[in-house]
Amino acid sequence: MSYEIVIGLEVHLQLNTKSKVFCGCSTDFGSAPNSQACPVCLGFPGSLPVLNRKALELGAKVAIALNCRIAEKIRFDRKNYFYPDLPKDYQISQFNQPLAQAGALNIICGETEKNIRIRRVHLEEDTGKLFHQKDSSLIDFNRSGIPLLEIVSEPDMNSPEEAYLYLTALKSILEYIDVSDCNMEEGSLRCDANISLRKKGDTALGTKTEIKNMNSFKGVKAALEYEARRQADLLENGGRINQETRLYNAEKGVTEPMRSKEEAHDYRYFPEPDLAPFDFEESFLNAIEKDMPELPEPKKNRFVKDYQLSNYDAAIMASDKGVADYFEKCADLCDNPKTAANWLMGDISAYMKDNNISIKDLSLKPAQLSGMLKMIDSGIITGKVAKTLLIEIIQTGKDPEKLVKEKGLEQISDINLLEAAINQVIAENQKSAEDFRSGKDNAVMFLVGKVMQKTKGRANPNKVNEMLREKLKGVK
Amino acid sequence: MELNTLTGHRLIELLDKKDISPIDICNNIINKIEKAEKNLNALAHFDKENSLERCKNLSKTARRGALRGIPIFIKDNICVKDELTTCSSKILKGFKPPYNATVIEKLIGLDAVLMGKTNMDEFAFGSSTETSCYGPTRNPWDLERIPGGSSGGSAAAVSADEAIFALGSDTGGSIRQPASVCGVVGLKPTYGRVSRYGLIAFASSLDQIGPITKDVEDAAILLRAISGHDEMDSTSANIPVPDYMSGIKKSIKGLRLGIPKEYFMGGMDEEVKNSIKSAIEKLENLGAVCENTSLPHTEYAVSVYYLVATAEASSNLARFDGVQYGLRPENIKSIANMYKKTRKEGFGDEAKRRIILGTFALSSGYYDAYYLKALKVRTLIKKDFDEAFKKFDAIITPTSPTAAFKIGEKISDPLTMYLSDIFTISANLAGIPGISIPCGFTKSNLPIGLQILGKPFDEEMILRIAYNYEQNTEWHKRRPQL
Structure with missing residues (x-):
């Protein structure tokens, strides 16, 4: 029997504000345990939260970038559950009226585009971190109260590959608007996945499982591939899917049951009385909209139109803001955007990979690259010579024209x-x-x-x- | 002269003339405490040496603040840095907050002398100060009777001249009802008038800190001292605080006062009813125009209150889990075991009752029928007041349906106990200010209180009416014989 895979993703994003969402403590990563904590983020009796406007601004930025409808009123709710990393034993979150709803982003699968809908985006506070020892557990509250944005997609992805592409596209946007470090290993971006299977042609959703504990985009893909196979095998053999939360074990490459929904909490959400609801001022939103940079997708479309790149090449050039800016400078200098893109995707990308650097650490200046490309185009040097020349430019920092003369690398047409x-x-x-x-x-x-x-x-x-x-x- | 029997404003006069020093007041207070406290049990934490030390330190400095040298007692649910703050609960045994509540910062800044903490119902859950882990406080007018609650310790201390000024907190009447049954002045400010930062929350949308004093002028002085916008409390209002002293002395001639019929029905004590009637006549004699009116949703106030307040309380009290501070029992087996043991041993019966009630009201499947419905009715109650205040400058009611009842009389019957707050709860639900002032005594010499409710942020109006009434009556001058 053939099944259709249905996937929805929940992304938790730490916003890169200087201070926490409800108090003035620093959000720096890696400080001594509990050195960044105060009565508010420790949940001490009598302390009260005060909203950090910067966190709200970054949240709104994400909402606008994801084409969401932004709430008219900002409200918070309490999510009540007992856990030692949650100092008040409730989390200030948004339930009934999230910051934003009904957005979307496009992913490119091969030559086709697919629209993935965003269900909601809401702001909440992060929890502390537990460290389990032999007979005891320790808590570090430095993370407690760091602003967290939850971005929930609709179940619009139909393969682990699409989930991977969604995460890549989302990360690309988030980096463009500079709201988070998006570092999955440090935990500034976390992802939980909901996955279910249904018979091809069915419209009702199958029973889903929730997969947690992935610490890279590739891990998400691998976990979903495993889980899709596991569910298919179960269904194939007449079994039933348990609605449950499963943890991905990266070492074994499998998902394992954590807790089943039968034991799920009743979070007893209710409006947070310590934070009075307030209207989102239009001027505040307008200012954010005005400062919004050109996002990957419109940029890609412009690259296709202005530089005659293929959809595929344009998407790669636009996916990282640093690369896009670099590309555009070269393209404007050398009159041959296609070649510039090829070099960026080919030799330059390989060089950065070999040396484990990103575009912002690349010493090759756009003017140097375009200078070299011009010499190829005008027949002064061959493409073959250029490959070696590129490395020499990077290593010596000298301009390509000078190096070609010094080394006598001109093309022989005599x-x-x-x-x-x-x-x-x-x-x-x-x-x-x-x-x-x-x-x-x-x-x-x-x-x-x-x-x-x-x-x-x-x-x-x-x-x-x-x-x-x-x-x-x-x-x- | 026993300085502890004087009002704050009178002491400030004497201090300014250099006739007395803060140490003199402090010593008089300590004498009274040593004499009366064993019978009264109004104080939760008091250290004589500590208080004297603070007083001496203050004497050395310039003492220019508005409360220069006046001693003040603080309800045990308001955080004072490095001093025991336990909400009269076993679960906060030994807890010393690492920070001061905003009101405490303000008091220190105005050169008041912090004396100690007053007894209260555990976490402010009660109307009799019987649920304290330190045992009940007794009413100075009759030691067999309750001092009201939950700020019973503060009201009893002021009434018995153990204190000049005291702070209480009022979630459903916890300042006004004890003030009423102890024969002193208690004021609950408008929600948002006084910062809640550092007040250990009972019900966040209802709680307010307020003054308990010997007369209206003192209430005005203390209210002004603690009021104002606070960046640490987003529910505090950014509305200027007037200097009440000039405003409250204006005549009340021509003011329109509403008398809501819903507050004069049912099983109300005859003596209380008659006292209120006389008080209304007095106000008319002073030129006010009193008129009957209606607040039609009053009958739902108690039900709404016990859903909203317990729901918020169930969440606010979740943090007392043994993890970071307060009680943590021995022989813990697991995290769930620690939670259960801590909360089982740490909370008293009434706290448990309210946590369970509130948890239930918020539970999935019941939320709409209880909590959400309660919020809707709360809006209706608020609208009642909005309507009334279109016509009236203030509303006059009794503070409590009865004078002080006997210790033990209602403690095993929570529903009857809850009705003690029937006249005070609406002001918290509507967020409006209210004051209770002495307006008479029963035949058995128990105080009766008059409640004046005002428009949001118009504390000046209720203080003005209270002041005019007080200046033309003698009730506030009577003191219990202890």
Whole structure:
């Protein structure tokens, strides 16, 4: 039987405010345990929360970037449950009226686009962190009260790959608007996944499980792949899916049951009386909208239109703001955006990967890259020479024009010089010359390669090809 | 002269003339406490040396603040840095907050002398100060009787001249009802007038800190001292605080006062009824125009209150779990076991009752029928007042349906006990200010209180009416023989 996979994702995002959401404590990561805590974020009796407007501003920024409808009134609710990392034994969150609802973002799967709807975005406070020891547990409240934005999607994804693409697209937007470090390992971005299966063609949703404890986007994908298989096997063998929360065990690559919904909490949500509801001022929202940078998707569309990139290339160029800015500078300088994109996706991307750096750490200036590209276009250097030249520019910091002169890397188009090299190559490779003459057209490519080798890549390959053909035919 | 029997404003005069020093007042207070406290049990935490030390430190400095040298007692649910603050509950045994409530900061800034903490119903749950883990406080007028609650310790201390000024807190009448049955002045400010930062919450949408004093002028002085916007409390209002002293001395001629019929029905004590009637006549004699009116949703106030207040309380009291502070019993087996043991041993019966009630009211499947419905009716109650205040400058009612009842009389019958607050609860639900002032005595010499309710943030009006009444009567001058 064939099943359709249905996935919805809940992302928890730590907003990168300087101070916590309801008090003035610092949000720095990695400080000594409990060094960033006060009566408010420790939930001491008598303390009261006061909303950090910056957290609200960042939340609204996300909501606008995800095309959500923003609430007219800001309200908070209490989510009541007992847990030692929750100092008040309730969490200040938003239940009935979240900060924003009904948004969407696009993902690109191959050559097609898919719209994933966002159900809601709400603001809440993070909990402390527990450290379990042999006979006791310790609590660090530094994290308690850090602003957390929960972004809940509709169950619009139909494969683990789509879930992965959604997370990548979401992260790309969040980085563009600079609201979070989006670091899954440090926990500034966390993701829980809901997954269910249904028979192809069915409209009702199957019983879902909730998967937690993934610490990378690839982990989310792997966990969902495992879980989809597990559910399919169960259904295939006449079993039933338990509605439950499961933890992903990255080491074993499996999901394991945590708690079942039967024991689920009744959170007894009610309006937080310590924070009076207030209206979202239009001027506040307008200011956020005005400061909003161009987001990945409109940028991608503009790249297609203005620079004639393919959808695919444009999407890659637009997915990271640093890369996009870099690309655009090069494209404007060198008049050949397509080549600039190719170099960024090819050699430059490989260089950054090998050296484990990001675009902002790259010493190669856009002007240097476009200078080099111009020399290729005008035939001064060959593409082959450029590959080595690129590394030299990065290592020496010198401009490409200067390096080409110093090292004498100009392309050789001088017929006399080329002829000598060609004659030599034919003499040394009689067999290939014969092959070509007897009709194996491919053999000429081998000979071109030999000429390139002899000239250290500086020969104009088209010219060599042309001359070789002439020469071999003539001798015949 | 026994300085502890004087009012705050009179003591300020004497201090300014340098006839007395703060130490003199402090010593007089300590003498009275040593004499009366064993019978009264009004204080939860009091350290004689500590108080004297604070007083001496103050004497050395300039003492220019508005409360220069006046001693003050604080209800045990208001945080004082490094001093025991326990809400008269076992679960907060030994708890010393690491910070001061905003009102405490203000008092210190105005050179008041913090004396100690007063007894109260556990977590302010009660109308008799019988649910305290330190045992009941007794009424100075009759030691067999309750002092009201939950700020019973504060009211009894002021009434018995153990205190000049005291702070209470009022969630459903916890300042006004004890003031009424102890024969002193108690004022619940408008919700948002006084910062709640550092007040250990009972019901966050209803709680207010307020003054308990010997007369109206003192109430005005103390209210002004503690009022004002606080950035630490987002529910505190950014509305200027007037200097009440000039306003309250104006005549009440021509003021329109509403007498709601719903407050004069049912099983009301005849003596109380007659006292209120006389008080209304007195106000008319002073030129006020009194007229009958109606607050039609009054009958639902108690029900609404016990849903809203307990719901909020159930959540506010969740944090007392043994993890960070207060009681943590021995031999804990697991985290769930720790929660259960701590809360079982730490909370008294009434606290448990209210936590269970509130938890139930918020539970899935019941929320709409109870909590949500209660919020809707609360809005109706507020609208009743909005309507009435279109016509009236203030509303006059009794503070409590009876004078002080006997200790033990209602403690095993919570529903009857809850009705003690029947006339005070509406003001908390509507968020409006109310004051209780002495207006008579029963035949057995127990005080009776008059309640004046005002428009939001118009404390000046109720103080003015109270002041005019007080200046033309003698009730507030009577003191219990202890």
